[in-house]
Amino acid sequence: MILGLAGGCYFFKIGGLIAADVTRPTPRLYRLLSDLTPAVLAGLIVVQAFDGGGTLEIGANTAGLFVGALAAWWRAPFAVVLVLAAAATAGLRLL
Protein backbone atom coordinates (compact mmCIF):
# COMPACT_ATOMS: atom_id res chain seq x y z
CA MET A 1 0.00 0.00 0.00
CA ILE A 2 2.78 2.40 0.97
CA LEU A 3 4.75 1.68 -2.21
CA GLY A 4 1.62 2.09 -4.34
CA LEU A 5 0.92 5.38 -2.64
CA ALA A 6 4.51 6.56 -3.05
CA GLY A 7 4.49 5.62 -6.75
CA GLY A 8 1.11 7.25 -7.33
CA CYS A 9 2.05 10.48 -5.58
CA TYR A 10 5.33 10.71 -7.49
CA PHE A 11 3.40 10.05 -10.70
CA PHE A 12 1.36 13.23 -10.17
CA LYS A 13 4.46 15.31 -9.41
CA ILE A 14 6.49 14.09 -12.38
CA GLY A 15 3.38 13.92 -14.57
CA GLY A 16 2.80 17.62 -14.03
CA LEU A 17 6.37 18.40 -15.08
CA ILE A 18 6.14 16.26 -18.22
CA ALA A 19 2.75 17.71 -19.12
CA ALA A 20 4.18 21.22 -18.80
CA ASP A 21 6.79 20.38 -21.47
CA VAL A 22 4.28 18.90 -23.88
CA THR A 23 1.04 20.82 -23.63
CA ARG A 24 -0.96 23.45 -21.78
CA PRO A 25 -3.84 21.77 -19.94
CA THR A 26 -7.23 23.45 -20.01
CA PRO A 27 -8.05 25.81 -17.11
CA ARG A 28 -10.93 23.46 -16.25
CA LEU A 29 -8.53 20.55 -15.61
CA TYR A 30 -6.38 22.88 -13.51
CA ARG A 31 -9.39 23.83 -11.42
CA LEU A 32 -10.57 20.23 -11.11
CA LEU A 33 -7.23 18.91 -9.87
CA SER A 34 -6.82 21.63 -7.28
CA ASP A 35 -10.47 21.47 -6.14
CA LEU A 36 -10.16 17.74 -5.43
CA THR A 37 -8.27 18.49 -2.22
CA PRO A 38 -11.00 20.51 -0.45
CA ALA A 39 -13.79 18.24 -1.78
CA VAL A 40 -12.16 14.96 -0.74
CA LEU A 41 -10.91 16.29 2.63
CA ALA A 42 -14.44 17.52 3.45
CA GLY A 43 -15.88 14.13 2.45
CA LEU A 44 -13.28 12.36 4.56
CA ILE A 45 -14.14 14.48 7.62
CA VAL A 46 -17.84 13.68 7.22
CA VAL A 47 -17.25 9.95 6.80
CA GLN A 48 -14.86 9.71 9.75
CA ALA A 49 -17.18 11.73 11.98
CA PHE A 50 -20.61 10.34 11.05
CA ASP A 51 -20.22 6.89 9.50
CA GLY A 52 -21.45 4.28 11.94
CA GLY A 53 -21.03 1.40 9.50
CA GLY A 54 -23.42 2.40 6.72
CA THR A 55 -25.68 4.57 8.91
CA LEU A 56 -25.29 8.18 9.95
CA GLU A 57 -24.37 8.29 13.61
CA ILE A 58 -23.35 10.95 16.09
CA GLY A 59 -20.84 9.54 18.57
CA ALA A 60 -18.33 10.73 21.12
CA ASN A 61 -15.86 11.23 18.27
CA THR A 62 -18.30 13.59 16.50
CA ALA A 63 -18.25 15.81 19.60
CA GLY A 64 -14.46 15.52 19.77
CA LEU A 65 -14.19 16.58 16.12
CA PHE A 66 -16.34 19.62 16.89
CA VAL A 67 -13.99 20.64 19.74
CA GLY A 68 -10.92 20.13 17.54
CA ALA A 69 -12.50 21.98 14.60
CA LEU A 70 -13.29 24.99 16.80
CA ALA A 71 -9.68 25.04 17.97
CA ALA A 72 -8.46 24.87 14.35
CA TRP A 73 -10.86 27.68 13.39
CA TRP A 74 -9.28 29.81 16.13
CA ARG A 75 -5.87 29.02 14.66
CA ALA A 76 -4.65 26.73 17.42
CA PRO A 77 -1.47 24.81 16.52
CA PHE A 78 -2.04 21.48 14.74
CA ALA A 79 -0.85 19.35 17.67
CA VAL A 80 -3.23 21.22 20.03
CA VAL A 81 -6.15 20.53 17.64
CA LEU A 82 -5.39 16.79 17.66
CA VAL A 83 -4.92 16.55 21.43
CA LEU A 84 -8.09 18.56 22.22
CA ALA A 85 -10.18 16.42 19.85
CA ALA A 86 -8.78 13.17 21.24
CA ALA A 87 -9.06 14.33 24.87
CA ALA A 88 -12.67 15.51 24.47
CA THR A 89 -13.63 12.16 22.91
CA ALA A 90 -11.77 10.11 25.51
CA GLY A 91 -13.35 12.22 28.29
CA LEU A 92 -16.88 11.66 26.93
CA ARG A 93 -16.23 7.91 26.72
CA LEU A 94 -15.08 7.80 30.33
CA LEU A 95 -18.29 9.49 31.54
Place this chain on the structure above:
Amino acid sequence: MGNRLKLFWARDHRRDGVLLGAAVGIFGVTFGVLAAASGLSALKATAMSLLVFTGASQFAALGIVSSGGDPLSALGTALLLAARNGVYALSISEVLPTNRVRRLAAAQLVIDETAAMSTSQPAMEESREAFWITGISVFVFWNAGTLIGVLVGEVVGDPLSWGLDAAFPAGFFALLLPHLSNTRKRVAALLGAGIAVIGIPLLPRGLPVLAAGLGAVIAATAGGNKR
Protein backbone atom coordinates in the same frame (compact mmCIF):
# COMPACT_ATOMS: atom_id res chain seq x y z
CA MET B 1 27.40 33.48 13.31
CA GLY B 2 29.89 33.05 10.46
CA ASN B 3 29.90 35.63 7.70
CA ARG B 4 28.63 33.28 5.01
CA LEU B 5 25.84 32.07 7.23
CA LYS B 6 24.91 35.68 8.00
CA LEU B 7 24.79 36.48 4.28
CA PHE B 8 22.64 33.41 3.64
CA TRP B 9 20.27 34.30 6.46
CA ALA B 10 19.96 37.95 5.38
CA ARG B 11 17.70 37.05 2.45
CA ASP B 12 14.00 36.69 3.32
CA HIS B 13 13.20 33.88 0.91
CA ARG B 14 16.02 31.71 2.29
CA ARG B 15 15.21 32.35 5.93
CA ASP B 16 11.48 31.82 5.35
CA GLY B 17 12.17 28.56 3.52
CA VAL B 18 14.22 27.14 6.38
CA LEU B 19 11.71 28.29 9.02
CA LEU B 20 8.77 26.92 7.05
CA GLY B 21 10.51 23.54 6.98
CA ALA B 22 11.01 23.67 10.74
CA ALA B 23 7.30 24.41 11.22
CA VAL B 24 6.43 21.44 8.99
CA GLY B 25 8.68 19.35 11.24
CA ILE B 26 6.05 19.76 14.00
CA PHE B 27 3.46 18.26 11.60
CA GLY B 28 5.96 15.45 11.04
CA VAL B 29 6.05 14.77 14.78
CA THR B 30 2.24 14.63 14.94
CA PHE B 31 2.20 12.28 11.95
CA GLY B 32 4.71 9.99 13.68
CA VAL B 33 2.73 10.04 16.93
CA LEU B 34 -0.55 9.23 15.14
CA ALA B 35 1.18 6.50 13.12
CA ALA B 36 2.49 4.87 16.30
CA ALA B 37 -0.89 5.28 18.03
CA SER B 38 -2.54 3.60 15.00
CA GLY B 39 -0.15 0.67 15.30
CA LEU B 40 1.96 1.41 12.22
CA SER B 41 5.57 0.24 12.60
CA ALA B 42 8.40 2.78 12.81
CA LEU B 43 9.79 1.43 9.54
CA LYS B 44 6.51 1.87 7.65
CA ALA B 45 5.89 5.35 9.06
CA THR B 46 9.38 6.49 8.11
CA ALA B 47 9.17 4.87 4.67
CA MET B 48 5.89 6.70 4.11
CA SER B 49 7.37 10.10 4.95
CA LEU B 50 10.45 9.51 2.81
CA LEU B 51 8.71 8.05 -0.24
CA VAL B 52 5.19 9.50 -0.26
CA PHE B 53 6.24 12.91 1.10
CA THR B 54 2.78 14.51 0.84
CA GLY B 55 1.37 15.34 4.27
CA ALA B 56 -2.39 15.37 3.67
CA SER B 57 -2.28 12.10 1.70
CA GLN B 58 -0.23 10.41 4.41
CA PHE B 59 -2.62 11.56 7.15
CA ALA B 60 -5.62 10.45 5.07
CA ALA B 61 -4.24 6.97 4.31
CA LEU B 62 -3.31 6.50 7.97
CA GLY B 63 -6.69 7.75 9.21
CA ILE B 64 -8.65 5.42 6.93
CA VAL B 65 -6.56 2.35 7.73
CA SER B 66 -6.62 3.09 11.48
CA SER B 67 -10.44 3.34 11.45
CA GLY B 68 -10.64 -0.11 9.87
CA GLY B 69 -11.03 0.97 6.24
CA ASP B 70 -9.59 -1.20 3.49
CA PRO B 71 -6.18 -0.35 1.99
CA LEU B 72 -7.61 0.15 -1.50
CA SER B 73 -9.95 2.97 -0.46
CA ALA B 74 -7.13 4.47 1.61
CA LEU B 75 -4.96 4.44 -1.50
CA GLY B 76 -7.68 5.94 -3.72
CA THR B 77 -8.48 8.74 -1.27
CA ALA B 78 -4.82 9.60 -0.70
CA LEU B 79 -4.19 9.73 -4.46
CA LEU B 80 -7.15 12.06 -5.07
CA LEU B 81 -5.65 14.36 -2.43
CA ALA B 82 -2.24 14.18 -4.12
CA ALA B 83 -3.55 15.26 -7.53
CA ARG B 84 -3.02 18.93 -6.70
CA ASN B 85 0.75 18.34 -6.69
CA GLY B 86 0.41 17.80 -10.44
CA VAL B 87 -1.02 21.30 -10.73
CA TYR B 88 1.86 22.71 -8.67
CA ALA B 89 4.36 20.88 -10.88
CA LEU B 90 2.71 22.40 -13.97
CA SER B 91 2.81 25.90 -12.57
CA ILE B 92 6.42 25.85 -11.31
CA SER B 93 7.89 23.68 -14.06
CA GLU B 94 10.07 26.58 -15.32
CA VAL B 95 11.58 27.03 -11.88
CA LEU B 96 12.85 23.44 -11.75
CA PRO B 97 16.19 22.36 -13.27
CA THR B 98 16.37 21.11 -16.86
CA ASN B 99 19.04 18.50 -16.06
CA ARG B 100 17.13 15.21 -16.13
CA VAL B 101 18.45 13.67 -12.91
CA ARG B 102 18.00 16.87 -10.92
CA ARG B 103 14.53 17.31 -12.38
CA LEU B 104 13.54 13.81 -11.24
CA ALA B 105 14.81 14.61 -7.73
CA ALA B 106 13.17 18.05 -7.68
CA ALA B 107 9.82 16.47 -8.64
CA GLN B 108 9.65 14.66 -5.28
CA LEU B 109 9.86 18.07 -3.55
CA VAL B 110 6.85 19.55 -5.39
CA ILE B 111 4.34 20.06 -2.55
CA ASP B 112 2.15 22.82 -1.03
CA GLU B 113 5.04 24.58 0.70
CA THR B 114 7.56 24.65 -2.16
CA ALA B 115 4.90 25.71 -4.68
CA ALA B 116 3.73 28.55 -2.43
CA MET B 117 7.25 29.75 -1.65
CA SER B 118 8.59 29.67 -5.20
CA THR B 119 5.54 31.31 -6.79
CA SER B 120 5.60 34.18 -4.29
CA GLN B 121 9.12 35.36 -5.28
CA PRO B 122 9.65 38.43 -7.48
CA ALA B 123 12.31 36.94 -9.80
CA MET B 124 13.46 33.61 -11.21
CA GLU B 125 16.67 33.38 -9.18
CA GLU B 126 14.82 33.81 -5.88
CA SER B 127 12.13 31.37 -7.04
CA ARG B 128 14.75 28.70 -7.72
CA GLU B 129 16.49 29.22 -4.40
CA ALA B 130 13.21 29.35 -2.51
CA PHE B 131 12.15 26.05 -4.13
CA TRP B 132 15.32 24.18 -3.18
CA ILE B 133 15.83 25.66 0.28
CA THR B 134 12.17 25.15 1.22
CA GLY B 135 12.06 21.69 -0.34
CA ILE B 136 15.20 20.39 1.34
CA SER B 137 14.29 22.00 4.66
CA VAL B 138 10.76 20.52 4.63
CA PHE B 139 12.11 17.12 3.56
CA VAL B 140 14.70 17.00 6.37
CA PHE B 141 12.38 18.32 9.11
CA TRP B 142 9.34 16.27 7.97
CA ASN B 143 11.30 13.03 8.08
CA ALA B 144 13.20 13.84 11.29
CA GLY B 145 9.86 14.87 12.84
CA THR B 146 8.22 11.61 11.77
CA LEU B 147 11.00 9.59 13.39
CA ILE B 148 10.83 11.59 16.64
CA GLY B 149 7.03 11.32 16.58
CA VAL B 150 7.10 7.53 16.21
CA LEU B 151 9.43 7.26 19.22
CA VAL B 152 7.28 9.68 21.26
CA GLY B 153 4.14 7.89 20.09
CA GLU B 154 5.31 4.54 21.38
CA VAL B 155 5.29 6.13 24.86
CA VAL B 156 2.20 8.40 24.72
CA GLY B 157 0.29 6.60 21.96
CA ASP B 158 -2.06 4.66 24.21
CA PRO B 159 -3.94 7.59 25.77
CA LEU B 160 -4.17 9.25 22.34
CA SER B 161 -5.59 6.08 20.80
CA TRP B 162 -8.75 6.48 22.96
CA GLY B 163 -9.74 9.49 20.88
CA LEU B 164 -7.94 8.75 17.63
CA ASP B 165 -11.24 8.58 15.71
CA ALA B 166 -11.77 12.28 16.55
CA ALA B 167 -8.13 13.36 16.25
CA PHE B 168 -8.00 12.32 12.58
CA PRO B 169 -11.06 14.22 11.32
CA ALA B 170 -10.14 17.25 13.46
CA GLY B 171 -6.69 17.16 11.85
CA PHE B 172 -8.31 16.91 8.40
CA PHE B 173 -10.37 20.00 9.24
CA ALA B 174 -7.18 21.91 10.12
CA LEU B 175 -5.63 20.72 6.83
CA LEU B 176 -8.79 21.72 4.93
CA LEU B 177 -8.91 25.37 6.11
CA PRO B 178 -6.02 26.68 3.95
CA HIS B 179 -7.64 25.06 0.88
CA LEU B 180 -10.82 27.18 1.22
CA SER B 181 -9.14 30.19 -0.37
CA ASN B 182 -11.91 31.10 -2.82
CA THR B 183 -15.65 30.63 -3.22
CA ARG B 184 -15.30 27.82 -5.79
CA LYS B 185 -13.13 25.79 -3.40
CA ARG B 186 -15.56 26.40 -0.54
CA VAL B 187 -18.40 25.18 -2.79
CA ALA B 188 -16.31 22.10 -3.74
CA ALA B 189 -15.83 21.33 -0.03
CA LEU B 190 -19.53 21.76 0.77
CA LEU B 191 -20.51 19.56 -2.18
CA GLY B 192 -17.94 16.95 -1.14
CA ALA B 193 -19.32 16.89 2.40
CA GLY B 194 -22.92 16.70 1.12
CA ILE B 195 -22.14 13.86 -1.30
CA ALA B 196 -20.43 11.93 1.50
CA VAL B 197 -23.47 12.35 3.80
CA ILE B 198 -25.78 11.00 1.07
CA GLY B 199 -23.25 8.31 0.18
CA ILE B 200 -22.77 6.83 3.66
CA PRO B 201 -26.09 4.92 3.77
CA LEU B 202 -26.18 4.23 0.02
CA LEU B 203 -22.67 3.25 -1.03
CA PRO B 204 -20.31 0.47 0.11
CA ARG B 205 -17.66 1.43 2.63
CA GLY B 206 -14.79 3.52 1.24
CA LEU B 207 -16.77 4.82 -1.75
CA PRO B 208 -18.47 7.87 -0.12
CA VAL B 209 -15.06 9.60 0.26
CA LEU B 210 -14.12 8.87 -3.36
CA ALA B 211 -17.57 10.07 -4.48
CA ALA B 212 -16.91 13.33 -2.61
CA GLY B 213 -14.39 14.03 -5.37
CA LEU B 214 -17.40 14.64 -7.64
CA GLY B 215 -17.86 17.85 -5.66
CA ALA B 216 -14.66 19.07 -7.32
CA VAL B 217 -15.92 18.04 -10.77
CA ILE B 218 -19.12 20.05 -10.29
CA ALA B 219 -17.37 23.09 -8.78
CA ALA B 220 -14.62 23.13 -11.42
CA THR B 221 -17.17 22.86 -14.24
CA ALA B 222 -19.59 25.48 -12.97
CA GLY B 223 -17.33 27.75 -10.93
CA GLY B 224 -15.13 30.80 -11.41
CA ASN B 225 -11.63 31.04 -12.78
CA LYS B 226 -9.54 31.72 -9.69
CA ARG B 227 -6.82 29.28 -8.73
